[in-house]
Amino acid sequence: xxxxxxxxxxxxxxxxxxxxxxxxxxxxxxxxxxxxxxxxxxxxxxxxxxxxxxxxxxxxxxxxxxxxxxxxxxxxxxxxxxxxxxxxxxxxxxxxxxxxxxxxxxxxxxxxxxxxxxxxxxxxxxxxxxxxxxxxxxxxxxxxxxxxxxxxxxxxxxxxxxxxxxxxxxxxxxxxxxxxxxxxxxxxxxxxxxxxxxxxxxxxxxxxxxxxxxxxxxxxxxxxxxxxxxxxxxxxxxxxxxxxxxxxxxxxxxxxxxxxxxxxxxxxxxxxxxxxxxxxxxxxxxxxxxxxxxxxxxxxxxxxxxxxxxxxxxxxxxxxxxxxxxxxxxxxxxxxxxxxxxxxxxxxxxxxxxxxxxxxxxxxxxxx
Numbered sequence: 001x002x003x004x005x006x007x008x009x010x011x012x013x014x015x016x017x018x019x020x021x022x023x024x025x026x027x028x029x030x031x032x033x034x035x036x037x038x039x040x041x042x043x044x045x046x047x048x049x050x051x052x053x054x055x056x057x058x059x060x061x062x063x064x065x066x067x068x069x070x071x072x073x074x075x076x077x078x079x080x081x082x083x084x085x086x087x088x089x090x091x092x093x094x095x096x097x098x099x100x101x102x103x104x105x106x107x108x109x110x111x112x113x114x115x116x117x118x119x120x121x122x123x124x125x126x127x128x129x130x131x132x133x134x135x136x137x138x139x140x141x142x143x144x145x146x147x148x149x150x151x152x153x154x155x156x157x158x159x160x161x162x163x164x165x166x167x168x169x170x171x172x173x174x175x176x177x178x179x180x181x182x183x184x185x186x187x188x189x190x191x192x193x194x195x196x197x198x199x200x201x202x203x204x205x206x207x208x209x210x211x212x213x214x215x216x217x218x219x220x221x222x223x224x225x226x227x228x229x230x231x232x233x234x235x236x237x238x239x240x241x242x243x244x245x246x247x248x249x250x251x252x253x254x255x256x257x258x259x260x261x262x263x264x265x266x267x268x269x270x271x272x273x274x275x276x277x278x279x280x281x282x283x284x285x286x287x288x289x290x291x292x293x294x295x296x297x298x299x300x301x302x303x304x305x306x307x308x309x310x311x312x313x314x315x316x317x318x319x320x321x322x323x324x325x326x327x328x329x330x331x332x333x334x335x336x337x338x339x340x341x342x343x344x345x346x347x348x349x350x351x352x353x354x355x356x357x358x359x360x361x362x363x364x365x366x367x368x
Contacts, residue, residue: 008080009048009260011045020047024054027355034046034198035358042075044359048302049079059300060121062126064312072304073123074075080121085191087291090131091362092279092326106165106278109177110228111191113139116294126290126309127316129351130341132288134177134232139294142234146198147224150205154185154198161187165230165273173213178228186211189227196225234279235271239284243268246283251333260332276330282339290342292350317344 030078039047040195052059061076063069066088071284085108101162113133116122117140134137142164144157154347158180162168166178172186179186188195194210208225209218233239244265251261267274282288303309324337 002365005352010046011053014050015049015054020050022069023052026058027051027055027357028249030355032355033358035360035362036358039359040361042078044304045072046079047074048357049076051300052080055300056296057300058121058296059302060116060122060124060295062124062129062309063304064126064308066125066303068308069123069125076121076123082121087112087117087128089125090279091129092276092330095116104175106231107190107228110139110230110232113228113232113294114143114191114228115121116291116296119296119299126312129291129347130138130344131314132281132340132342133291133294134285135287135289135336136293138285139229139232142229142232144227145224146205146208148205148208151203152200152205153203154180154183154200157185157198160234161227161229163356164236164269165233171213171216186216187227188213189225190230191228194219195289196222196227198364210367229272231278233273233277235255235268240268240271242286243283247280247333250283251336254328254333256333264333276327279340280335282335288339290346290350295354299354301351301354302359303356304357304359305361306358313344 013349023034023036036044036047048059048061051057061069061072061084063072066086069086069088073086077083079256087109088105090105112122112124117136144160146152146157158168158178161178164181166176166187169179171178172188175188175192177186183200185198185200186195195213197207197209197211198205199207199209208222210220210222211218230314247265247268248261250256264274303365320337320341324334327334327337327340
């Protein structure tokens with residue numbers, strides 16, 4: 001069966017359009033930059049969703065701000081019949097302690113990283129591309145895959161999830177909650193619509209069920225599940241020891257008063273999470289990666305009014321010195337700004353290497 005016949009009926013007329021066929025041919029031929037002009041409102045999202053349905057190429061839609069990213073997600077989700085994750089830029093000064101009820105940003109971010117690894121359609125604020133990320137292999141190591149019949153120690157799963165930001169509760173109510181009682185573990189992972197219930201028979205996973213948070217009753221049996229971390233900082237002993245060594249060195253370099261230094265280090269030694277801790281990722285990993293390390297090699301970049309992204313990027317870069325000052329004040333022991341963000345030249349080079357489709361308010365045209 002051809003790809004054309006497997007796509008949504010709403011695209012049928014578009015697939016018979018010569019201009020659209022030419023566009024698809026250019027994409028498949030590997031043309032690096034294409035401009036789509038004269039599109040407005042929902043028509044642009046209809047066209048982009050049609051491109052995705054026909055080519056099955058993963059894409060990353062870049063937006064200049066959170067509001068436009070959310071609007072884009074809503075429009076594309078309507079046509080694609082699936083929820084698209086958004087990578088929002090970090091904002092200093094939030095002060096969240098990364099507890100389950102407060103760390104929605106982190107949960108969405110980890111779902112986005114996992115979706116990127118698996119070739120799903122993505123949306124991101126362009127500024128978020130500058131942020132460093134944990135190494136992809138390290139992130140993969142924080143993911144737990146469970147299948148019915150697996151031999152696992154329930155205590156090990158509980159310990160690992162708590163180390164990666166889950167919060168133990170009596171009843172699971174939100175993403176990032178975990179409840180363990182007897183032979184049953186309830187887990188609500190980032191990226192999941194419903195929580196899952198693991199029931200053990202000894203050390204064997206006897207059953208996996210999705211359940212409702214309203215009445216806590218099982219709704220569907222499943223054979224396997226993937227559990228994402230809440231935080232990319234795992235409070236396991238090797239990570240804690242690495243962070244303490246890093247923080248002591250940074251405190252000495254920055255002349256941090258002993259009282260502030262000891263307070264932060266003592267909390268981390270105990271495995272406690274502190275406010276704004278995710279900005280301290282460089283303390284827990286000897287080398288960080290970029291967002292681009294998570295993207296599949298055949299990904300398409302979509303940009304709506306690229307000039308807006310350029311302006312947003314310039315404004316963001318101008319604000320980094322202020323961000324650095326805020327972090328030093330809030331974290332007491334702060335990483336260098338160069339450890340948290342990649343340079344503009346690096347990001348430009350990465351984007352330039354990927355095929356892109358530019359959407360402008362002016363016939364489908366090709367740019368050389």
